[in-house]
Amino acid sequence: MEFNYQIKKSRIARRLKITIHHDGRVVVTSPFYLPAILARKFVDKKSDWIRKKLEFFARKKLIAPEIKVGSFRKNKEAARALVLARVAHFNQFYNFRFQKIFIKNQKTVWGSCSRKGNLNFNYKILFLPKNLQDYIIVHELCHLGEMNHSSKFWALVEKTLPDYLVVRKNLKRRIL
Numbered sequence: 001m002e003f004n005y006q007i008k009k010s011r012i013a014r015r016l017k018i019t020i021h022h023d024g025r026v027v028v029t030s031p032f033y034l035p036a037i038l039a040r041k042f043v044d045k046k047s048d049w050i051r052k053k054l055e056f057f058a059r060k061k062l063i064a065p066e067i068k069v070g071s072f073r074k075n076k077e078a079a080r081a082l083v084l085a086r087v088a089h090f091n092q093f094y095n096f097r098f099q100k101i102f103i104k105n106q107k108t109v110w111g112s113c114s115r116k117g118n119l120n121f122n123y124k125i126l127f128l129p130k131n132l133q134d135y136i137i138v139h140e141l142c143h144l145g146e147m148n149h150s151s152k153f154w155a156l157v158e159k160t161l162p163d164y165l166v167v168r169k170n171l172k173r174r175i176l
């Protein structure tokens with residue numbers, strides 16, 4: 001496994017330090033006046049250890065596949081159309097009552113369900129594979145029946161998505 005790294009000069013660092021981030025970035029923090037050649041030698045010396053760590057993260061799939069997303073402004077309505085269609089599809093089975101559906105631009109959530117019965121979805125859902133889209137839709141839809149993550153809730157999800165556990169694991173690897 002080949003890797004790139006970045007050297008960051010720090011005025012407060014007293015010694016060389018290597019940080020490996022979950023997304024696969026390797027950062028070497030170096031005391032400000034230390035020649036870069038010493039930092040490189042240090043990385044060479046530690047390269048087996050760095051590779052091991054990177055391979056571990058890759059194996060654990062902690063290095064998330066990146067999704068390319070378009071802008072909120074340009075994709076909001078397409079996301080709404082998709083969400084409305086899939087909610088209608090799955091709700092033929094569940095027949096839950098809901099108020100409104102909102103499409104939002106959020107940093108950390110794919111979807112949510114409010115106590116008032118509104119469903120919120122992240123517009124970035126548009127850029128996910130279909131099975132992940134459906135999982136997010138069914139998950140929020142089922143919160144209209146069960147406002148929690150109890151076994152009753154998951155049983156509801158399972159009724160239309162028998163392989164939801166696999167899909168759910170897959171979604172957790174995505175970083176928004």
Ligand SMILES: [Zn+2]
Nearest residue numbers: 139143148149
């Ligand atoms: Zn939930």
